[in-house]
Amino acid sequence: MASQKSSSATLPPAPQTVQAPTAKEPKRKRGIARVAKLLDAGATVFAEQGYKAATMTEIAARAGAPIGSLYQFFPNKDVLADALVARYAEHVEAALDRIRAQVAEIDGIQLADRLLDVLVAHAAERSLALSLLDARWEQPGVRPGILRESLRRRIAEILCLWRPALADDQAQAMSVVLFQAMKSLVQLHEEKRYPGKAEAIAHWRGWVQRYLTEI
Amino acid sequence: MASQKSSSATLPPAPQTVQAPTAKEPKRKRGIARVAKLLDAGATVFAEQGYKAATMTEIAARAGAPIGSLYQFFPNKDVLADALVARYAEHVEAALDRIRAQVAEIDGIQLADRLLDVLVAHAAERSLALSLLDARWEQPGVRPGILRESLRRRIAEILCLWRPALADDQAQAMSVVLFQAMKSLVQLHEEKRYPGKAEAIAHWRGWVQRYLTEI
C-alpha cells in the first residue's frame, strides 16, 4: 500500500515508536526467496488447519526452512498472519485500481462483471484472510473492518468516476450493495456443487448487471 | 435429517460404524438442566475465544459444573461443538418449518420478509456454528455442506408448496439464490455501521421481495 523501495511489498516497514513487532524485510536474494516460501507455506498451513491449530514448526518445515529462519522474518505467529492478510489486501486493491484506470471505457455490464470477478479471482486468498482475521480478536495489524472499509471506499470511488452525475451518498449506498453482492457471488461459487448452481450464479450476475445498467 | 427419534434432539445418537463418541443423553431432570447449562457455557466460550482457544476447563467452570461432568455428557471437545451446531440447525429448521406451515396464507412480500428474518433472527448462533464448523476440518459430525443443503432443500420445499405451479428445477435454482440472499442480509446486518447501511438493507429486502413477487 504505502510505497516502498522495491520489495515484495508484502512486508511493511516498522517505524513505530513502541516497536510493535513487524515482519523483517529480507536483504539478500536468498532471503527474498525464503520469505516467499515461508509466506506460501504459511498460507497453505493456515488454510488447512486454521490459525490456532497451525504450528509454526510445521509452517517452517513445509517451507523447507529451519524454525529460526521463520522467526527471523516473522517474529511471531501474528505477524505472519498479518503479512498474509496484507498480501491479500494488496492483491484486491490492485485489481480494483486496475478497474478504476479503465472506468471510462466500460459500460454497466462490463463494470458489473469486472467487479464481480475481483473477489472470485481471489476467493481462496480471501477466505484465508478472513479466517485469519477473525481468529485473532484484539490483535494489532489490519483489522477486518479497516480492510472492508478500504475496499468499499474504492468501489465507491469507481462508481463516482464511472458516473460523475451520481450523488455521493447514492454512491455510498450502492457501493455497500455491490460489495455485498461481490462477496455473495464468491460464496455461491464456493459452495461445493448443487443442483442449480450454474443458474444461481447466472441469476446473480444478471441481477448485478441490471443494478448497474439501470443507473 | 429433520426430527430425531426421541432424544433432546440436540444430542445426535451415534450410528457410526466404529462408534464415534457421541453426546450422552441426560436421564434425569438435573441432567437435562446441566446439559443445557453446559451447552450455553460452551456457546459463550467458543464465541468469545474460538474453538481451539476455548478450554474445556473454562467451559465447565462457566457452567458451574466440574470438568468430569462435562466429559460425562460430551466425551470430547468435538462432540460439544457438534452439539452446538446441531442446536443451531434445529432452531433454523424449526423456523423454516413454521413458515412452511403457513405458506398457504402469505404473499410474496411476506414470504420474502419471513425468510429473510430466519437467519437474521439467529445471527449470533449462526456465526458461532459457522466458526465451529470450519475450525474443524475433517472432523466427524455435521459437515457445513450437509447443513446448508438441508436448509436449502427446505426452502425449495416451501417454494413448491407456495407456488405449486413452479417447475422443480426452477424451485431449486431459486432456493439457492434465496438462501444466498438470506445469508447476505445477515452479513449486511453484521457489519458494524457504515454510511448507507440502512439503505443497503432496504435495497436488499426490496430486491428479494421483487424476486418473489415477479413469480
Add this chain to the structure above:
Amino acid sequence: MASQKSSSATLPPAPQTVQAPTAKEPKRKRGIARVAKLLDAGATVFAEQGYKAATMTEIAARAGAPIGSLYQFFPNKDVLADALVARYAEHVEAALDRIRAQVAEIDGIQLADRLLDVLVAHAAERSLALSLLDARWEQPGVRPGILRESLRRRIAEILCLWRPALADDQAQAMSVVLFQAMKSLVQLHEEKRYPGKAEAIAHWRGWVQRYLTEI
C-alpha cells in the same frame, strides 16, 4: 504470615481481584507431600543454577513429578520462587518471634548471640531467597525491601521490649546496625575457610555483644 487454616503455610491464598497467579494449595495427602517435594527440588535447583538457569523441567524431574504437576501447584516459575522466598521469610520471622517471647529473661550477651544465630541458622535458605529476589526485578510478590524492612522492624521491636527505656529512634538506628551485623556474620561464616576465620567470627560476636551490653 497471615493466618491460615492449617496448611503448610508456605502457600498463601489468592483472593486478589485480577488473579495474580498464586500457588494452589494441595487438598489431599498426596498433594501435600508432592508440594513439599516440589518446593525442596525447587530450592535445590535454584540454589545450584540460579533463577534463570534453573529449568522447570529439571525441578519437576528432581521432585519425581511430571511437569504438569509442578504447574498444577505453581502456575509459573515466579510463583515457585516466591513460595520459596516466603518460606524463608516465615522461618526467620518465627525465629525472631521466639526471641521476642523470651526477651524479658535474657541479658545483652545472650540477646546478641541469639540474634546473630538467627540468620546463621538459615544461611543457605537466606542466600537462596536473596538470589531469587534479585534475579527478578519488577516481579509481584514479596519484594526484597519489604522482606528486609519487616525483619528490621521486628528487631527494633525486640529492642524496645528488651529495654523499654530506649528512645524510639535510637532503637531504629540500632536495629539497622544489628541487622547489618547479623548479615555480616553470615558472610563471615560463608567464606570458605581462611586463616583467622575463627578469630574474625569471635571478634564480630564480641563486638555485637559489647554493642548491646553498653546499652
Add this chain to the structure above:
Amino acid sequence: MASQKSSSATLPPAPQTVQAPTAKEPKRKRGIARVAKLLDAGATVFAEQGYKAATMTEIAARAGAPIGSLYQFFPNKDVLADALVARYAEHVEAALDRIRAQVAEIDGIQLADRLLDVLVAHAAERSLALSLLDARWEQPGVRPGILRESLRRRIAEILCLWRPALADDQAQAMSVVLFQAMKSLVQLHEEKRYPGKAEAIAHWRGWVQRYLTEI
C-alpha cells in the same frame, strides 16, 4: 595476581591446558576503543538484566557494534563476563595499592576511612562483578574466592606495613574483619533509604575507626 605481562590487563591470556577461550587483545586504536565500548555495554546490560537474561545481541547493539565484532574479541558470553570481573578486580586492587603507597603518612582514622571508601567507591562495579560471579558456578575464570582472597591479602599487607609491630596472624584476623566491615558498609549504603540510615553509617565508620585506633 597483580599485574599481567603486557596486555590491556582487562583481557587475561589463556595459558590453560585445553585452550579455554579467552578475550582477544585488540591490536589497533580502533579495536581498543571498540573493546572498551563493548565492555561498557556488557556492564550495562548485565547489570540491568542479569547474566542469563542479558543477550549477546543486545550487548553488541548497545555498543553500536555488530554481533560478529563482539565475538571477535570475546569468543563467548562467559569470557565477556570474566573480563568485566577482572576489570573490577583491577580497579579495586589499584585503589588498595594507592593506599599502601601512602601508608606511612596516615593515622588510624584516615586508614579506616580510606579503606572503607575503596569498596564504596566501586559499589556498582562490585555488585555487578559479584552477580556475574555467582550466576556462573563451575565456570572457568576468576572464582569469587580467589578474588576475595587477593583483596584480603592486600589489606593484610597494608596493615603490616602500617604497623610493622603487628604479629602476622593478628594482621590476618584483622584483615578479615576489616574486609567484612568494608563490605558491610557498602551494603549499608546500598539499602534504599530507611530511618536511621545516616546514623547507622556513622556508627559503622566510627566503629572501624576505633578498631584501627586501638591498634
Add this chain to the structure above:
DNA sequence: AATGAATGAGCATTCATTCAT
C-alpha cells in the same frame, strides 16, 4: 455416579554461536 487432580505431548518462542559473504 461424580469429581477434580494428575498427566505429558505439544506449542510458541529465544538466543548463543557459526560461517558464508
Add this chain to the structure above:
DNA sequence: TATGAATGAATGCTCATTCAT
C-alpha cells in the same frame, strides 16, 4: 578482516483427557 543472517536445541507453559477416590 568484518558482518549479520541463519540455525536448532532448549525453555516455559497449556490443556484435552483419564482415572483414582
